[in-house]
Amino acid sequence: MEQFFQQLTNGLAVGAIYALIALGYTMVYGVLKLINFAHGDLFTIGAYLGLTLLTSLALTEHIGPVWGVSVLAVMVMGLVALIGALLDRLAYRPLRESPRLSAVVSALGASIFFQNTVMLIYGARFQVYPQNILPKTAINIFGLYVPLIRILILLASIVMMGALYFFIQKTKVGTAIRAAAIDQGAARLMGIDVNRVILMVFLLGPAMGGVAGLMVGLYYGQINFTMGWVYGLKAFTAAILGGIGNIPGAMVGGILLGVIEAMGAAYLSIAWKDAIAFCVLILILIFRPTGLLGERVAEKV
Amino acid sequence: MLLEIVDLRVKYGSIEVLHGINLKVREGEIVTILGANGAGKSTTLLAISGLVKASSGAVYFDKNPLHKLPAHKVVQQGIAQVPEGRRMFGTLTVQENLSLGAYTCKDSAQIKRTREWIYEMLPVLAERRNQLAGTLSGGEQQMLAIGRALMSQPKILLLDEPSLGLAPLLVKMIFQTLEEINETGVTMVLVEQNARAALKLANRGYVMEVGNIVLEDDSASLMSNSEVQAAYFGGTPA
Ligand SMILES: Nc1ncnc2c1ncn2[C@@H]1O[C@H](COP(=O)(O)OP(=O)(O)O)[C@@H](O)[C@H]1O
Ligand SMILES: [Mg+2]
Numbered sequence: 120m121e122q123f124f125q126q127l128t129n130g131l132a133v134g135a136i137y138a139l140i141a142l143g144y145t146m147v148y149g150v151l152k153l154i155n156f157a158h159g160d161l162f163t164i165g166a167y168l169g170l171t172l173l174t175s176l177a178l179t180e181h182i183g184p185v186w187g188v189s190v191l192a193v194m195v196m197g198l199v200a201l202i203g204a205l206l207d208r209l210a211y212r213p214l215r216e217s218p219r220l221s222a223v224v225s226a227l228g229a230s231i232f233f234q235n236t237v238m239l240i241y242g243a244r245f246q247v248y249p250q251n252i253l254p255k256t257a258i259n260i261f262g263l264y265v266p267l268i269r270i271l272i273l274l275a276s277i278v279m280m281g282a283l284y285f286f287i288q289k290t291k292v293g294t295a296i297r298a299a300a301i302d303q304g305a306a307r308l309m310g311i312d313v314n315r316v317i318l319m320v321f322l323l324g325p326a327m328g329g330v331a332g333l334m335v336g337l338y339y340g341q342i343n344f345t346m347g348w349v350y351g352l353k354a355f356t357a358a359i360l361g362g363i364g365n366i367p368g369a370m371v372g373g374i375l376l377g378v379i380e381a382m383g384a385a386y387l388s389i390a391w392k393d394a395i396a397f398c399v400l401i402l403i404l405i406f407r408p409t410g411l412l413g414e415r416v417a418e419k420v
Numbered sequence: 421m422l423l424e425i426v427d428l429r430v431k432y433g434s435i436e437v438l439h440g441i442n443l444k445v446r447e448g449e450i451v452t453i454l455g456a457n458g459a460g461k462s463t464t465l466l467a468i469s470g471l472v473k474a475s476s477g478a479v480y481f482d483k484n485p486l487h488k489l490p491a492h493k494v495v496q497q498g499i500a501q502v503p504e505g506r507r508m509f510g511t512l513t514v515q516e517n518l519s520l521g522a523y524t525c526k527d528s529a530q531i532k533r534t535r536e537w538i539y540e541m542l543p544v545l546a547e548r549r550n551q552l553a554g555t556l557s558g559g560e561q562q563m564l565a566i567g568r569a570l571m572s573q574p575k576i577l578l579l580d581e582p583s584l585g586l587a588p589l590l591v592k593m594i595f596q597t598l599e600e601i602n603e604t605g606v607t608m609v610l611v612e613q614n615a616r617a618a619l620k621l622a623n624r625g626y627v628m629e630v631g632n633i634v635l636e637d638d639s640a641s642l643m644s645n646s647e648v649q650a651a652y653f654g655g656t657p658a
Contacts, residue, residue: 291519291523294512294516294519294520295520295523297509297511297512298509298512298520301509301510301511301512302507302509304471304503304507305503305507305508305509306520307470307471307490307491307492308469308471308491308495308500308501308503308507308569309495309520309521309523309524309568309572310492310493310495310496310523310524310572311492311520311523312490312492313492
């Protein structure tokens with residue numbers, strides 16, 4: 120019971136991180152039908168920017184751990200969002216009218232560029248997050264102890280995903296994003312500036328991906344310039360699992376994948392941890408390629 | 421002249437599909453464009469809306485050049501389109517589709533008034549306001565497409581084959597609705613395969629053939645034109 124509960128909460132926290140990253144893949148895919156291969160590297164950049172800001176500003180010493188980390192998270196989100204917007208402007212927008220393959224190649228190029236830039240600036244070795252940022256307390260939940268950081272990651276993710284969901288479902292700009300994802304031409308006939316919708320997506324997705332990087336740094340304590348690859352692949356799997364292009368799908372897919380992985384590692388074999396995600400990917404592609412929440416409504420023509 | 425197209429040429433890739441067409445629409449008029457499949461009718465409407473770019477020539481709206489504007493700015497000038505195939509946002513609700521039609525509109529009280537007017541005119545939309553657009557029948561979707569275009573309170577409405585694939589009774593209803601809308605002062609350009617119904621509704625018409633306008637006249641004259649009769653009414657007079 121104890122082990123199950125620990126694995127469950129760990130899986131939920133890691134899954135929430137996957138979900139945050141998966142949102143970026145799924146939103147960009149939604150409007151551009153493009154897999155943004157550089158997205159995993161934006162996650163890496165979030166982790167490194169978080170580390171730099173953490174050590175240089177020492178926010179947590181000035182305004183306390185929870186406020187310090189919150190302000191830090193907002194800063195990381197803002198900066199990575201800006202990099203995401205630049206990525207769209209420089210790597211994707213000039214290719215909007217070109218064949219899809221050009222944008223895919225551009226995405227791969229951007230990924231290599233980001234990875235190497237991070238390596239040149241920070242070095243190829245693992246970097247270590249300071250260990251005294253958040254108190255190492257555990258919270259008592261019905262007699263079982265859960266580390267504070269897990270709960271914070273889960274809560275913060277839920278708040279951010281809830282805010283994103285509200286924004287996409289209830290606001291005018293959110294509705295425009297959904298419309299552009301369905302039919303860009305029709306969206307333009309409504310007076311929607313599709314390039315601005317795409318820019319919005321490249322602000323929101325990277326903001327979420329970047330803060331996920333910070334979370335991983337705080338949770339595991341060490342980061343590496345290649346970390347975006349594995350997390351990117353897992354999050355991409357989560358996006359497919361939920362139904363690529365589907366925003367609630369990415370949230371559900373991420374959480375589910377995190378829990379499946381944690382349970383698999385605990386009850387099957389820890390060595391299988393990474394393989395589990397890819398088994399899930401293969402199974403979903405074979406049995407339900409539209410994902411769990413994909414294409415719920417058949418469109419009549 | 422509300423809308424004026426001058427020597428408009430459009431290419432898809434290297435293939436020219438509009439070879440310099442001229443077309444005029446006066447305020448308050450209904451103008452129909454007839455022509456076989458592939459003649460370039462849809463391309464003409466898309467070029468007005470800015471969804472395809474002119475390779476040369478010009479489109480003026482109220483004397484202002486439209487052809488330099490991106491599509492989303494054309495809507496702001498007062499031009500809305502009901503595109504071919506309706507192009508609903510199928511996974512959004514009826515009400516969300518209507519709201520998107522008013523995307524360029526800032527005045528929320530105004531938006532609400534327009535929406536109530538549309539619900540009154542097309543009550544089936546009001547009944548289904550919270551339903552996903554993709555679950556509507558073809559006729560209902562067509563009405564939603566028209567309602568959505570009206571939400572921007574356009575001065576001119578471009579309609580691309582609104583009767584396509586609909587049962588005769590529904591076609592009649594759609595055309596009645598169009599007449600009603602026109603009576604409120606909305607100018608219309610109506611592309612149709614259903615030449616008889618279109619000419620009955622329209623003041624004037626143009627006939628297109630492979631990228632050129634080959635005939636232009638008032639509706640009554642077109643209706644009695646022997647070439648038009650042969651091509652569109654199977655030879656029998658209207
Ligand atoms: N997106 C496109 N790419 C290439 N050719 C096109 C495209 N759309 C239309 N065409 C071609 O342009 C010509 C005019 O098409 P269109 O304007 O759709 O005609 P209509 O609406 O009168 O049936 C046709 O020959 C058609 O094949
Ligand atoms: Mg057509």
